[in-house]
Structures are given as structure tokens and as C-alpha cells.
Amino acid sequence: ETGVTQSPTHLIKTRGQQVTLRCSSQSGHNTVSWYQQALGQGPQFIFQYYREEENGRGNFPPRFSGLQFPNYSSELNVNALELDDSALYLCASSSKGSGYGYTFGSGTRLTVV
Amino acid sequence: GENVEQHPSTLSVQEGDSAVIKCTYSDSASNYFPWYKQELGKRPQLIIDIRSNVGEKKDQRIAVTLNKTAKHFSLHITETQPEDSAVYFCAASAHNYGQNFVFGPGTRLSVLP
Numbered sequence: 078e079t080g081v082t083q084s085p086t087h088l089i090k091t092r093g094q095q096v097t098l099r100c101s102s103q104s105g106h107n108t109v110s111w112y113q114q115a116l117g118q119g120p121q122f123i124f125q126y127y128r129e130e131e132n133g134r135g136n137f138p139p140r141f142s143g144l145q146f147p148n149y150s151s152e153l154n155v156n157a158l159e160l161d162d163s164a165l166y167l168c169a170s171s172s173k174g175s176g177y178g179y180t181f182g183s184g185t186r187l188t189v190v
Numbered sequence: 191g192e193n194v195e196q197h198p199s200t201l202s203v204q205e206g207d208s209a210v211i212k213c214t215y216s217d218s219a220s221n222y223f224p225w226y227k228q229e230l231g232k233r234p235q236l237i238i239d240i241r242s243n244v245g246e247k248k249d250q251r252i253a254v255t256l257n258k259t260a261k262h263f264s265l266h267i268t269e270t271q272p273e274d275s276a277v278y279f280c281a282a283s284a285h286n287y288g289q290n291f292v293f294g295p296g297t298r299l300s301v302l303p
Contacts, residue, residue, distance in 0.1 A: 110290070118295060118296070119196075119281075119293030119294055119296050120279070120291075122291065133290050135290075179224075179291070181226075181233040181234050181235075182233060183232070183233045184233060
């Protein structure tokens with residue numbers, strides 16, 4: 078059984094640029110959720126994808142968007158980067174209906190300068 | 191929406207002592223409460239969870255209690271060890287399927303040798 082993998086592990090971008098983060102879900106998991114974790118804070122829910130459709134969204138602006146592919150992997154896209162977007166972005170996969178908590182990936186550390 | 195508070199924000203205990211972290215939630219529809227441990231630079235790891243139809247759950251040195259009426263739940267760690275030092279996050283979800291967690295702000299636990 079493979080775990081959740083995220084790429085890249087670290088990224089530095091300039092304000093105004095766009096970024097794409099990637100996540101491969103754990104084997105057998107069909108639901109992917111994305112979280113933003115600012116330094117010293119708990120993870121904040123961005124959105125969730127299930128069967129290639131957005132299945133819930135947190136309080137994030139439309140410049141945060143995502144995709145889920147038929148193999149259940151997912152992308153998080155952020156346009157017009159702002160300094161406050163600097164954070165650890167965590168992907169979590171789950172099997173809808175399993176009743177168990179998420180399996181988190183190791184995250185992508187995004188720094189916006 | 192759901193709001194999760196967590197106390198204390200920092201906690202120092204002597205090795206071998208017990209540690210207790212408390213969380214409160216606001217949404218009475220929440221029915222699943224996981225706890226995550228996050229070591230520096232690493233992903234959050236699920237350590238224990240509890241569902242709303244259970245008042246207490248124990249796993250070796252870790253236990254969680256839930257009071258649905260008061261809308262609070264607590265993590266208890268007994269016989270603490272230096273490797274228990276980490277940031278602990280509680281979370282609440284209104285779904286059984288690991289969706290859309292609202293996390294508390296975290297507690298930094300330091301176990302002093």
C-alpha cells in the first residue's frame with residue numbers, strides 16, 4: 078500500500094505568479110482534500126475532490142482552484158500569488174465511506190517573495 | 191460553520207507525568223473527532239479518534255474523552271516520554287467519512303527529561 082505523495086516538497090515563487098502543486102492519493106482512496114497550514118497554525122480546509130468534482134470548499138478565494146484526475150490524483154492551482162499564501166500545503170486522501178481519518182502527505186512548503 | 195478551540199497552546203510536563211489537552215467545538219452536528227500529532231517539519235499523523243456514539247477510547251498510553259452535551263473532547267497522554275514532544279491538533283467533522291475537518295490551533299507539548 079503506497080502512501081500519499083506530494084510534489085514538489087519546496088517551492089519559491091514571486092508575488093503575482095501562478096503555482097501548481099500535485100498530490101497522488103493513497104492506494105484505494107478516491108477522495109482528496111487540500112489544506113493550507115500557515116506557520117504555527119492548524120491546517121485550514123481549502124477544498125475537497127471526489128470523483129473528479131469539487132465536493133466542498135473552505136473560505137478561500139477563487140484564485141485557489143483544483144482538479145482531480147481519473148486515477149484520483151489531484152492538483153492545487155493558485156493564481157496571482159500573494160505573500161500571505163506562503164504556507165505548508167497538505168494533501169490528504171481518504172476513502173469516502175471508510176469512516177477513518179485522513180492520510181496526509183508530507184506537504185509542499187510554498188514561499189512567496 | 192464549525193469552530194474548534196484548543197487549550198493550552200503550550201504545555202510542558204516532566205517525563206513520566208500525564209498531559210491533558212482540551213478542545214471545544216461549536217457545531218452539534220459534528221460526530222467525528224480525530225487527534226493528530228505533528229513533529230517539526232513532518233506531516234500530521236493520526237494518533238487516535240473518537241466518534242460521537244462513544245464517550246471514551248483508549249489506545250495504550252493515549253486516551254480521548256468526549257462530552258457531547260458540553261461539546262468538548264480531551265486528549266490524555268499518560269507516562270509521557272520525550273518522543274511525545276510535538277504539536278498536537280484536535281479536529282471535528284460533521285461527516286463519518288473523514289471529510290472537511292476543522293482543526294484547532296494546536297498545542298505544543300514539551301516533555302522534559
